[in-house]
Amino acid sequence: MPELDTVLAGLGDALTLGNLLYVVAGVAVGQFVGAVPGIGPVMAMAIAVPFTFVMSPLAAIAFLMGVNKGGLFGGAIPAVLINTPGTPDAAATALDGFPLTRRGKPLKATKMALYASVTGDTFSDLVLITVSAPLAAVALYMGPVEVFCLIVFAFSVIAGLVGESMVKGLAAAAFGLLCATVGLDPDQGTPRLIFGWFELYDGLPLAPVAIGTLAVAEILRRLVAMRGGGRPAVTIPEAQDPADARVSWAEYWGCRYTMLRGAVIGTVLGAMPGIGSTAAAFMSYASARQASRDPDSFGKGNLHGIAATESANSAVVGANLIPLLSLGIPGSIGAALVISALMIQGIQPGPLLFESQGRLIYGLFGAMLMANVVNFWMGQLGLRLWARVVSAPESIVFATALLLCTVGVYLSTGDLVGVYVMLIFAGVGTLMTATGYSVVVFVIAFFLGPRFELSLSQTLGILGDDPVRMLDHPVGLGLLALAVAAAWWMGVRQRGSRTAR
Amino acid sequence: MRLATLTFGLLAALAIAVPAHAEWKPSGPVKLEIGFGPGGETDTMGRAIAAEMKKQTGWDVIAANKPGGGGVAMFTGVGAAKPDGMTVGMGVSMPVLINLVLRGDKLPFKLDSFDYLATVTRAQVAIVAKADAPFDDVAGLVAYSKANGGAPVAFDAKPQELILRGINKQDDAGIRPVSSKSSAEMIQNVLGGHVVASFAAGAHIEYLKSGDLKMLASATADRHGYAPDTRTLREQGYDLAVDPWFYFAAPAGLPADARAGLAKALDAAIASDAVRKLVANAFHSEVENRGPDGTAKMMTDGIASVKVLFGQ
Numbered sequence: 001m002p003e004l005d006t007v008l009a010g011l012g013d014a015l016t017l018g019n020l021l022y023v024v025a026g027v028a029v030g031q032f033v034g035a036v037p038g039i040g041p042v043m044a045m046a047i048a049v050p051f052t053f054v055m056s057p058l059a060a061i062a063f064l065m066g067v068n069k070g071g072l073f074g075g076a077i078p079a080v081l082i083n084t085p086g087t088p089d090a091a092a093t094a095l096d097g098f099p100l101t102r103r104g105k106p107l108k109a110t111k112m113a114l115y116a117s118v119t120g121d122t123f124s125d126l127v128l129i130t131v132s133a134p135l136a137a138v139a140l141y142m143g144p145v146e147v148f149c150l151i152v153f154a155f156s157v158i159a160g161l162v163g164e165s166m167v168k169g170l171a172a173a174a175f176g177l178l179c180a181t182v183g184l185d186p187d188q189g190t191p192r193l194i195f196g197w198f199e200l201y202d203g204l205p206l207a208p209v210a211i212g213t214l215a216v217a218e219i220l221r222r223l224v225a226m227r228g229g230g231r232p233a234v235t236i237p238e239a240q241d242p243a244d245a246r247v248s249w250a251e252y253w254g255c256r257y258t259m260l261r262g263a264v265i266g267t268v269l270g271a272m273p274g275i276g277s278t279a280a281a282f283m284s285y286a287s288a289r290q291a292s293r294d295p296d297s298f299g300k301g302n303l304h305g306i307a308a309t310e311s312a313n314s315a316v317v318g319a320n321l322i323p324l325l326s327l328g329i330p331g332s333i334g335a336a337l338v339i340s341a342l343m344i345q346g347i348q349p350g351p352l353l354f355e356s357q358g359r360l361i362y363g364l365f366g367a368m369l370m371a372n373v374v375n376f377w378m379g380q381l382g383l384r385l386w387a388r389v390v391s392a393p394e395s396i397v398f399a400t401a402l403l404l405c406t407v408g409v410y411l412s413t414g415d416l417v418g419v420y421v422m423l424i425f426a427g428v429g430t431l432m433t434a435t436g437y438s439v440v441v442f443v444i445a446f447f448l449g450p451r452f453e454l455s456l457s458q459t460l461g462i463l464g465d466d467p468v469r470m471l472d473h474p475v476g477l478g479l480l481a482l483a484v485a486a487a488w489w490m491g492v493r494q495r496g497s498r499t500a501r
Numbered sequence: 502m503r504l505a506t507l508t509f510g511l512l513a514a515l516a517i518a519v520p521a522h523a524e525w526k527p528s529g530p531v532k533l534e535i536g537f538g539p540g541g542e543t544d545t546m547g548r549a550i551a552a553e554m555k556k557q558t559g560w561d562v563i564a565a566n567k568p569g570g571g572g573v574a575m576f577t578g579v580g581a582a583k584p585d586g587m588t589v590g591m592g593v594s595m596p597v598l599i600n601l602v603l604r605g606d607k608l609p610f611k612l613d614s615f616d617y618l619a620t621v622t623r624a625q626v627a628i629v630a631k632a633d634a635p636f637d638d639v640a641g642l643v644a645y646s647k648a649n650g651g652a653p654v655a656f657d658a659k660p661q662e663l664i665l666r667g668i669n670k671q672d673d674a675g676i677r678p679v680s681s682k683s684s685a686e687m688i689q690n691v692l693g694g695h696v697v698a699s700f701a702a703g704a705h706i707e708y709l710k711s712g713d714l715k716m717l718a719s720a721t722a723d724r725h726g727y728a729p730d731t732r733t734l735r736e737q738g739y740d741l742a743v744d745p746w747f748y749f750a751a752p753a754g755l756p757a758d759a760r761a762g763l764a765k766a767l768d769a770a771i772a773s774d775a776v777r778k779l780v781a782n783a784f785h786s787e788v789e790n791r792g793p794d795g796t797a798k799m800m801t802d803g804i805a806s807v808k809v810l811f812g813q
Contacts, residue, residue: 046538050548143695144679184570186680189599189659191570198577198609201570273686327692328707329685336685340545343783350707414566415574454682461679462653462695 010362022059026066027374034074037215038408040087041071045337057345062367076113081390084215089277089313092285096305107245112306114379120311123263124318136326139271144458149479156483160286172437173445180449199417208409208418212425233397234390255307262311270319277316284312525762530561536572536592542783547591553770571596580610584752586759595745598803615750617796619767624745626720629705630698643674651675655687655699660743663810667741703785
């Protein structure tokens with residue numbers, strides 16, 4: 001534990017007007033690029049990193065954290081308002097947010113997303129500040145074998161989202177895994193399914209596939225269904241009951257366990273490198289639905305669905321810094337970008353970071369808490385603005401969204417190939433939706449696929465040809481047992497609800 | 502290959518023959534394509550060099566990311582671009598060399614599809630283990646692996662895996678290579694005790710200082726400046742080495758003045774304080790520009806050494 005005066009000096013460094021302005025600028029940029037489909041906070045951070053060269057180290061980190069935090073909430077805005085998630089981790093937010101918008105309550109839905117996002121974020125920041133060292137030790141204990149078992153467990157929980165037909169759900173998941181195998185295989189380095197496109201050596205790029213299937217497919221569907229084009233994209237009833245435009249304290253408090261569960265899931269997954277916020281969002285959503293007394297109301301505008309997703313995906317951001325600050329290991333691309341910014345400044349990340357840069361780290365903590373407050377405040381302000389933006393005529397809103405998706409994907413992949421992939425997967429997404437296959441299940445399988453394959457290959461390398469070595473990994477065995485239990489429990493529950501019908 | 506060398510020699514001679522007062526200027530923006538995604542160390546280095554070039558020469562230099570296959574996607578585009586000095590690519594030698602050796606017939610470019618311009622630095626690849634591991638060198642690792650029915654060792658690039666297989670072949674060590682995606686991931690798995698040892702390319706230096714890790718060998722051709730007492734693999738009796746260079750190349754057939762102008766601008770940018778500092782911070786090594794001929798020779802020699810790794 002560092003000296004108290006280091007802590008105070010660090011926090012004092014953070015609380016200056018200059019840093020506050022950088023945080024405000026970061027959150028504004030983050031919320032904007034998160035809300036604009038296609039770019040996303042990681043891309044915005046990557047673009048911003050070289051600019052931080054001229055800033056002081058603390059201002060640079062404050063700015064990047066602002067972008068990251070603002071972006072994760074920003075992604076929820078288009079997901080809720082027009083059903084086109086700006087970031088893949090907001091895809092689960094759309095499941096319950098958009099039905100609320102259709103019922104004329106877009107402000108209620110986006111506000112719930114904002115409150116849950118800030119709640120989850122603050123929770124994981126507090127965990128980071130107070131108990132990051134023991135949590136980092138736990139994360140270190142999670143090796144490839146344990147990560148493999150964890151992903152199996154995640155699949156078993158998320159399987160609850162497959163929808164009515166188990167066969168179609170499994171087919172969608174299998175297709176997602178198949179798409180994840182495109183590119184060099186992790187073991188032999190042989191290119192697979194690239195059909196002469198060298199751009200696909202590293203696999204199908206994540207952003208274009210997610211944006212194509214989730215956002216562009218929806219935009220195309222809405223454009224096709226459009227008649228005339230003078231209608232606003234989102235209609236808010238003129239004489240709206242004020243209770244439908246806000247989230248009451250009772251409603252917020254009613255979601256406390258859901259948000260706590262989401263925040264814990266997000267924090268635990270965030271502390272472990274490589275799993276990511278999309279998986280956390282869906283695991284939290286699926287488990288909230290499992291725990292609910294009324295699971296059938298999910299997907300039809302249940303506030304718990306929004307609370308579960310947003311608390312989990314935002315909790316990942318703070319927790320990603322746990323392995324970074326205590327061990328020097330980045331837990332996500334966002335955290336790796338923070339490392340890049342530090343290295344440009346001549347600060348070496350690593351196990352000695354806390355000792356050598358204690359004051360800077362506490363400055364970072366101060367900046368993170370500041371960013372949460374700013375995120376909340378700017379979100380309140382921004383929501384009104386976005387709600388105005390989407391009440392423009394459909395023809396303008398969706399055409400603009402399509403253009404922005406294209407530009408965003410081009411920016412993030414640096415290549416037209418990304419745009420082709422996006423368009424192809426927009427077609428795939430449209431076909432899947434039309435034939436009743438779950439796009440969401442496809443996207444999760446695609447996102448977890450590469451990590452799943454890599455950790456399987458690593459597990460085989462570590463265990464060698466002797467399966468008995470698995471006994472050295474009790475945590476992994478425990479997770480596998482949980483996965484079996486989750487699958488079994490879900491089967492029982494589904495059968496139960498079927499006989500009830 | 503001889504023809505290629507001859508061409509390089511001729512071009513170099515031409516470049517020298519160009520009088521110094523005839524300064525070349527690009528007729529439009531120079532596109533500097535980086536073969537990796539945005540935000541990483543390679544990207545940061547490429548952007549810093551682009552910014553320095555712009556500052557020093559006044560040219561409009563635009564850095565762009567073209568990730569895919571460790572630079573293969575980017576060099577595919579650069580190899581097919583017009584050789585007018587307005588397209589330059591930055592990549593890492595190893596993945597390109599491996600692809601040329603393994604599937605050269607399927608690649609849309611050859612070694613001589615490019616005019617080589619400059620090198621920036623090379624990665625400091627090492628083999629490391631946890632500080633309390635019961636061995637201090639590769640021979641000790643081999644003995645440990647034999648005594649324990651094989652030891653998992655992490656790698657994150659093909660040549661590293663080939664080194665492990667080479668050690669297995671030589672000593673029948675039974676090391677089990679474990680594929681990984683980054684230095685960070687490998688170090689985590691070493692610290693967590695999930696693998697017995699791993700490769701690392703610079704990120705390990707801080708852990709050497711903190712006493713969490715120890716270095717078993719330098720996996721490059723030379724010893725490393727920060728650990729002058731740790732012997733290379735070659736010095737430990739294994740004729741295996743990997744030398745990933747960061748380098749610049751343009752499409753083959755550049756006019757001599759453009760080639761000389763670009764090489765000169767790159768050299769000045771690489772030698773600048775900003776780039777030196779960045780390379781020291783992010784790569785833990787020093788800038789080392791071998792110039793156009795040295796870069797071409799590095800690639801030609803690289804083909805031979807990669808063939809040795811693959812046992813060809």
